[in-house]
Amino acid sequence: MIKIIAAITDDGLFGQSNGILPWKCKEDLNFFYSQIEGKTCILGNSTYKTLPRLVKSLVSELIVIGNSIKVEDWKSYLTYLEEMEDEIVILGGKSIIKQCLPYSDQLILSKIHKRSLKPLLNPLDFIYFPELALASKVLPVNSVLSASENHVTSLYNLRKYYENVRHVVENPVQDR
Numbered sequence: 001m002i003k004i005i006a007a008i009t010d011d012g013l014f015g016q017s018n019g020i021l022p023w024k025c026k027e028d029l030n031f032f033y034s035q036i037e038g039k040t041c042i043l044g045n046s047t048y049k050t051l052p053r054l055v056k057s058l059v060s061e062l063i064v065i066g067n068s069i070k071v072e073d074w075k076s077y078l079t080y081l082e083e084m085e086d087e088i089v090i091l092g093g094k095s096i097i098k099q100c101l102p103y104s105d106q107l108i109l110s111k112i113h114k115r116s117l118k119p120l121l122n123p124l125d126f127i128y129f130p131e132l133a134l135a136s137k138v139l140p141v142n143s144v145l146s147a148s149e150n151h152v153t154s155l156y157n158l159r160k161y162y163e164n165v166r167h168v169v170e171n172p173v174q175d176r
């Protein structure tokens with residue numbers, strides 16, 4: 001089972017150029033920890049550089065894509081990992097999720113309410129991920145896994161539905 005876990009605001013804000021998340025949402029963070037504890041996790045080189053120490057200590061293994069691990073064929077690579085581990089969790093960032101979306105089983109996506117944005121942010125540093133925001137709009141929600149006044153985390157079944165929405169998600173049109 002390959003799971004992507006990520007968070008985004010309703011308008012597609014995903015991160016910042018310094019790698020620090022632009023929001024503070026304790027409820028979502030606690031849910032995130034519960035999902036990665038004891039798991040084998042994949043992440044990109046950039047996300048690894050700003051990864052909190054707690055995350056490193058919670059997971060059972062971190063596979064950092066970049067320097068020494070280059071992946072050309074994600075389908076084969078994820079299949080290979082799945083043969084060794086029951087569950088692989090993909091932690092980001094944007095480039096890794098983009099490449100893994102077509103080959104993953106589940107997307108666990110938190111929608112973060114704008115009230116959780118940190119103060120004094122510079123919008124010029126914002127990284128948006130419209131394809132992911134769009135995926136969450138066109139895929140049916142399988143179930144809601146966690147919710148508070150500051151976030152809602154939904155589970156999407158990618159294996160079942162991604163092929164139907166691939167053309168929309170991978171070729172996002174402005175103002176959709």
Ligand SMILES: NC(=O)c1ccc[n+]([C@@H]2O[C@H](COP(=O)([O-])OP(=O)(O)OC[C@H]3O[C@@H](n4cnc5c(N)ncnc54)[C@H](OP(=O)(O)O)[C@@H]3O)[C@@H](O)[C@H]2O)c1
Binds near residue numbers: 006008016047070097
């Ligand atoms: N909201 C969320 O849930 C969430 C979660 C995590 C991160 N983020 C945000 O995501 C952003 C970072 O995303 P990103 O796309 O810049 O970085 P990233 O996906 O974490 O890492 C990108 C790096 O990974 C390596 N890489 C990617 N694909 C590869 C492949 N197929 N083979 C070998 N190496 C590969 C490259 O490293 P080299 O250049 O070293 O080769 C590339 O520069 C930040 O804004 C962060 O805040 C958000």
